[in-house]
Amino acid sequence: MIEKIRSLPHQAGIYQYLDSAGRILYIGKAKNLSKRVKSYFLLTPTLAPKPTLSLRIQKMLSETVALHYIIVENEHDALILENSLIKQLKPKYNILLRDDKTYPYLYVDMEEPYPHFELTRKIIKGKGIRYFGPFSVGARDILDSLYELLKLVQKKSCLKGKKGCLFYQMEQCLAPCEFPVPRENYMPMVQQGIEWIQNKRRLIKELEAKMEFYAESLRFEEALVLRDRIERISKSEIASQIDMASTDNYDVFAIATGETRACILRLFIREGKVASSTHDFIPLTPYFSLDEAYERTVVGFYGTDKPPIIAPILTAHPFESSEWVVEHLSQLFGKKAQLEVPQRGGKKELLELALTNAHELLRTPQPTKEVLLHQIQELFTLDRLPHRIEVFDNSHHGGSATVGAMITYDNGHFDKKGYRTYHLHERDEYGQMSEMLRRRIEGFGENPPPDLWVIDGGSTLRTLAVDLLNSHGIYLDVVAISKEKIDAKSHRAKGSARDILHTQDTLLRLETTDRRLQFIQMLRDEAHRSAITFHKKTKLKRDQESKLLSISGISMAKIHKLIDYFGTFDAIAKSDFSTLVELIGKKDAENIQNHYRETTSK
Numbered sequence: 001m002i003e004k005i006r007s008l009p010h011q012a013g014i015y016q017y018l019d020s021a022g023r024i025l026y027i028g029k030a031k032n033l034s035k036r037v038k039s040y041f042l043l044t045p046t047l048a049p050k051p052t053l054s055l056r057i058q059k060m061l062s063e064t065v066a067l068h069y070i071i072v073e074n075e076h077d078a079l080i081l082e083n084s085l086i087k088q089l090k091p092k093y094n095i096l097l098r099d100d101k102t103y104p105y106l107y108v109d110m111e112e113p114y115p116h117f118e119l120t121r122k123i124i125k126g127k128g129i130r131y132f133g134p135f136s137v138g139a140r141d142i143l144d145s146l147y148e149l150l151k152l153v154q155k156k157s158c159l160k161g162k163k164g165c166l167f168y169q170m171e172q173c174l175a176p177c178e179f180p181v182p183r184e185n186y187m188p189m190v191q192q193g194i195e196w197i198q199n200k201r202r203l204i205k206e207l208e209a210k211m212e213f214y215a216e217s218l219r220f221e222e223a224l225v226l227r228d229r230i231e232r233i234s235k236s237e238i239a240s241q242i243d244m245a246s247t248d249n250y251d252v253f254a255i256a257t258g259e260t261r262a263c264i265l266r267l268f269i270r271e272g273k274v275a276s277s278t279h280d281f282i283p284l285t286p287y288f289s290l291d292e293a294y295e296r297t298v299v300g301f302y303g304t305d306k307p308p309i310i311a312p313i314l315t316a317h318p319f320e321s322s323e324w325v326v327e328h329l330s331q332l333f334g335k336k337a338q339l340e341v342p343q344r345g346g347k348k349e350l351l352e353l354a355l356t357n358a359h360e361l362l363r364t365p366q367p368t369k370e371v372l373l374h375q376i377q378e379l380f381t382l383d384r385l386p387h388r389i390e391v392f393d394n395s396h397h398g399g400s401a402t403v404g405a406m407i408t409y410d411n412g413h414f415d416k417k418g419y420r421t422y423h424l425h426e427r428d429e430y431g432q433m434s435e436m437l438r439r440r441i442e443g444f445g446e447n448p449p450p451d452l453w454v455i456d457g458g459s460t461l462r463t464l465a466v467d468l469l470n471s472h473g474i475y476l477d478v479v480a481i482s483k484e485k486i487d488a489k490s491h492r493a494k495g496s497a498r499d500i501l502h503t504q505d506t507l508l509r510l511e512t513t514d515r516r517l518q519f520i521q522m523l524r525d526e527a528h529r530s531a532i533t534f535h536k537k538t539k540l541k542r543d544q545e546s547k548l549l550s551i552s553g554i555s556m557a558k559i560h561k562l563i564d565y566f567g568t569f570d571a572i573a574k575s576d577f578s579t580l581v582e583l584i585g586k587k588d589a590e591n592i593q594n595h596y597r598e599t600t601s602k
Helices: 002-006 033-038 055-063 075-089 139-149 156-160 183-198 200-216 220-235 290-302 322-333 345-363 368-380 429-442 459-471 515-549 556-566 569-573 577-584 586-601
Strands: 013-018 024-030 066-071 105-109 117-120 129-132 250-257 261-270 273-283 313-315 388-397 400-410 420-423 452-456 477-482 484-486 489-491 500-502
Touching (some): 013 075, 024 075, 117 139, 129 183, 139 200, 250 290, 290 313, 290 322, 368 515, 388 429, 388 515, 420 429, 429 459, 577 586
Parallel strands (some): 250 313, 452 477
Antiparallel strands (some): 013 024, 105 117
16 A cells, blocks of 8 residues: 555545445545645555544544545546545545535516516526525425415416416416506516515515414415415524625525534525525534535535526635635636635624524434434444435245335435335345345445445345445445244234344344334335335236237237337226227227226126
């Protein structure tokens, strides 16, 4: 390793430290790989970490036995590659942020004859476009409220028609598509909508009045809908008495640390007012670095697309790689990015507001589910708090219709959008799990790995998962759950199943009343349900295919053609004769309809 360090090129790139098992411990970037990596080590008389480094870095280097590096064209490419690889590979000593989603904006095109408000996450072409946001929560609620309170054109397509639609009948639109509506009568409603977006307290006041009207009219369900909407809109902003005495925009980032977790708070100032805010918690580990937390927060927020509103960036603390971040964002924005840590004045007050709110959020009690996750982390000695968990199971019947399912648990609830199902080809359980996990690992580039894998199976399948991850240099905790064996048979009696938990070092047999066991069982049962459901669907489809294949003249190609057109076998059964003739010919159409008539009559 010492010879590799001495021969490192004086070029930009990323470097990776690996442990004895080949797992990546840390990914970093450098303008000059040789200088950066050498800054960690004393090369004589033997290779050793420099004593001036932090304890976190010294511990990391004490576990390092190998070094890999990748050369790139410039610092901008190094930062992009570093950020991407950290998401994919989840190194032990890098900070992992869960919130890298893009936030929606509201916009209106003032050059349209009858402007209307819409949602967007990207830049819209047009000279008269005005953007509002970003909004962490409540964007859709604000939009819905504007259309309920103002008789605006609700969709661009509405103007293409020549007759008033349902919105006009509901008295939610003036129907300029059918009736003459002077623009000077229409535009005050647009200005009112803009005012409500910029001052959400006034919008909430209007909604509260409407909610009271519904309640007095005994329309309680509609009143409840408005109550929940008001609550969501209220969550998107922080109350502030700060008067910027300007119409400036700022994106504010502040990180406060507590005893066990840190709070990342983002504050968006638009035209001198607090437009919205969002926050996240991350666990404090021995590997935490405030410098890296700020870099990952800022870079992760802007992503790879130019934002609709480019605002100066304020951070509550200076951080080591700020110059890198500015260079990267300047390329992304197409102009010089502004990033500063103000020391006085109104901008300093904004940072103090953000930090005050971050510290206040840290004082709020952790939710019950969060406490349970900490207990799970302690039980399994996990490196990270398992906010996002993926669970795997497979299903088949006599070796036919073999499928696998992955379900996702994220931040306290099942994330159905993260569910995946797999058609599997291997014949044994080991091969099936291997096939499914390999395909999941291949997708880490687009869908980064979670904090924890749970495998439905014993120690053998857990070891398989760990070996597959290690072979790709990925550091990820894995546990498995297997059914208790009684008289060589799996025991799954509800309420008394003493399932066995398999970890890296031991087998755990917890009491059936233990909430930690019940939590893992809940995850396993959801994966089992998903796998069984997909298996039944697959088997039904194959059985129906088999029945159609038994009809004279019907090939698999013709079945696929019918499915592509009708979508389901039920739709084929109910299809009209003329459509079938167009698709597969008269004789085959007659055979198929005769088949379904005979099936129905039985």
